[in-house]
Every structure is written in C-alpha cells, then in structure tokens.
Amino acid sequence: MNNGIIAQKQETSTEVAESESVTECEEIEDEESCFQEIEILLEHGISLADINNLKKNGINTIKGVQMCMRKKLTEIEGFNKEKIESLKEICCQISLSNAFMTASEVSFQRKQLFKLSTGSKALDKLLGGGVEAMSITEVFGEFRCGKTQLSHTLCVTAQMPGPNGYIGGKVIFIDTEHTFRPNRLKSIAERYHLDENTVLDNILYARAYNSEHQSELLNIVGCKLHEEAGVFKLLIIDSIMALFRVDYSGRGEIFDRQHKLGQMMSRLQKISEEYNIAIFITNQIASDFKSPDLATRPVGGNILAHASTTRIALTKGEGAIRIAKLLDSPDLEEAEVQFLITSGGIDDVKD
C-alpha cells in the first residue's frame, strides 16, 4: 500500500485469534450491517464519475452521504446545488425504511456493541466492560502517564476474541508523536501468547505530519474501512491534539483551530458509527505552571470535551502504578481505579 497508511508487513493477514463462534458472529454482523454501498446510486441515475468523486472524499456509503452536510458536498468536484439536492433526495428514499428505530431496537443494538479490553480488569470495569465500539474514548494526562502504553495494549487486545461473540479484528494506528513501537507490541503479544508477526500484520500504521495531514489520513481510513468492511475494529490516534497545538498558535488562531478540530471530531464520530469501530484517542494537558488547576486540564477545550463520548484522566502513582479517573460518560458513574504499566502492557495492580 502506498496511500499513507502502511502495514507493519506488506502481506496483511486477516487472521486474528481463532474463535469457535466465527461463523455465527459473521452471520450476526451481516444481518445487522447498515452498509449500503454507494454504488447503489448507479441504479438511481448518479454517474460513476460522481460516485468516484464522492469516494475520493471518503464518502463510501449511503449513510456517509447522509452524514455529510450539503455545504461540504459543494466542495466535491462535479457537485452543484441541483445535483446535491437530487443526491440527498435519492439517499433519503433509499434509507426511508430504516431512518428510525424503536428504543427496544436501540437497546438490542447497544447490547451487541463489542468492548475492547484495556489489559486491566479494573480499568475495563471502570469503563463498563472496556473501550466501546461506535464511540470515542479519550484518555488524557501528563507525560509518562501511560497513554501510549494503553494505545499499544489495545492494538493487541483488539485482535483477541471477547464477550458478545466478538471475534477480534484489525487496528489502524495514527501516530502524531512518533512514539509507536512495534517492539512494545511484540512484548504485549507474548503476554497473551499470540503470534507476534500476526499481531503486527493486523495493525495498519500511519505517521501524521501536521493537522491537515491528520485530517487527510481520515479520508484514507474511511476508504480502508469500506474496502475491508467489518475487518477493522479499532482506530487509535495518539495524540489527537499534538499537531493542532503546533500548527495553530496564540489566541488569534484559536477559532480556526477549534473549527478544524470540531470537523475532525465529527468525522471520527461518524466513522465510528458508519463502520462499527471503536475510536481511542489520547490527549495532552495544558502546561500552565502558574495556575495548577489549568495544568491538569486536557487541551482541545469544549469542542473535544463534547465530542469525546468517554473521557478518562490518567495520573501517575508510585512506580509503575497509574490512576485512571472516569470523568465523563453517558451511562457510567465517575470513579477511579489503579492499574500498572508492565512489559506486557497495561495490567492490574497485584495485591
């Protein structure tokens, strides 16, 4: 692949840790699939050239069109106002029957959501079972508090079978700080008795060089998730704000930065729902030594606070111990647990 995301090894394998219930789960996923290929628009008079232009902009499904604002569509080559109206109308008709669902159906769907283990049972419990699909989980904290270690651990645990018939899947890792380390993955794979080469093969890695590039990579991610539908289960961005902080400086640029950040977060939320994947982002804290309160606050302001579904603050404890505090969740109470950073990744503190 030469599109910005490289596999750790070229010939990627879809092999993940085996599960007895593979066929059963595939059937469930097929039944529930909300993907409606954008190619279906050909039958409704939309040209192949227009479909390809939508795809180039990361729009691969009918849901993707519906998630995109009209003003955004005007930026796409070949799309004028009339064409956009007709496209929206067609998509509306196509998805008429599943535009609404009952709360019972939502409840059923939520029960099916997979949750990825963090490596620590205590931390999983804090998160109501783990890092949840179809939402954005954010961890923030000062340097060395374990954000990157947690990201690496999730890269491995996401490949393993879990509750609810989860069979494991591939991972995409966007690295903005150049701290991704395959060697760490090998140690974590060893802890779980997994084949290290298979584990590396199942992780697609991209280095983002600036915040615009970070955003462009998300378009490629959209295409990748579409091409290999159902194969990827986790997208990690470590860290979400590092490049924004460099690219936009001072009060004069804050509006611009927040606007772009908001767009990116909205894109991430849509990706998580459209492709049924978990999104895990790390974040830094403000470095204002004059006011200690501010110095423990995550950067990204209200935009990030509202966009992240679940927020966890990490702080350092004694030695390798770290403390995770759940600060914001739509359905979990605020609480705090300890965990450990080990050579095998994130683990529980042993008594």
Ligand code: ATP
């Ligand atoms: P930053 O904000 O600088 O990116 P971070 O929160 O991402 O920091 P991590 O890299 O996740 O920090 O964690 C660093 C901690 O992990 C250090 O305390 C380091 O000693 C520990 N660590 C790194 N590798 C190992 C290992 N192989 N075995 C045990 N602990 C490790």
Ligand code: MG
């Ligand atoms: Mg880090």
